[in-house]
Amino acid sequence: MVVAAALVDGDGRVLVQRRPAGKPMAGLWEFPGGKVEAGELPEFALARELEEELGISLDPGLVKPCAFASETLGTKHLLLLLYTLRNWSGTPAARHADALQWVYPGELHALEMPPADVPLIAALEKLV
Ligand SMILES: Nc1nc2c([nH]c(=O)n2[C@@H]2O[C@H](COP(=O)(O)OP(=O)(O)OP(=O)(O)O)[C@@H](O)[C@H]2O)c(=O)[nH]1
Numbered sequence: 001m002v003v004a005a006a007l008v009d010g011d012g013r014v015l016v017q018r019r020p021a022g023k024p025m026a027g028l029w030e031f032p033g034g035k036v037e038a039g040e041l042p043e044f045a046l047a048r049e050l051e052e053e054l055g056i057s058l059d060p061g062l063v064k065p066c067a068f069a070s071e072t073l074g075t076k077h078l079l080l081l082l083y084t085l086r087n088w089s090g091t092p093a094a095r096h097a098d099a100l101q102w103v104y105p106g107e108l109h110a111l112e113m114p115p116a117d118v119p120l121i122a123a124l125e126k127l128v
Helices: 042-054 105-110 120-127
Strands: 002-007 014-018 033-035 064-073 076-085 099-103
Touching (some): 014 105, 076 120, 099 105, 105 120
Antiparallel strands (some): 014 099, 064 076
């Protein structure tokens, strides 16, 4: 199970990051996040991942469920839970990704993203 967040800024743009060389799906744009560890609540896993990947802090109670994807990837099955987040502390910085960008949800269609993310774009367009 993977949790990810669309950080939403005051203009209604969302943050995406580019997976670095050496990782599976390198070069694709994704929402910051990562795997939920055993015994961890999803919202707390998301707060941990966003601190590690972007250097921001957040209240896990303030993330809002947005959409999910369920997708088989080779021998594994991915359950991807996407949340939105509008309040956090700190300025996001790319600590794991090789680039960050803020885009309007409609602009996500033009980016190369992992297959599980593509159906989530429409949900974001409605919510943001
Ligand atoms: N964070 C994130 N992962 C995604 C997205 N879409 C998607 O298919 N994934 C997949 O979900 C998995 C997340 O793994 P990850 O490698 O980013 O997570 P992690 O930081 O916990 O892993 P690691 O410590 O093993 O490197 C990968 O297989 C990744 O390709 C997305 O939008 N955001």
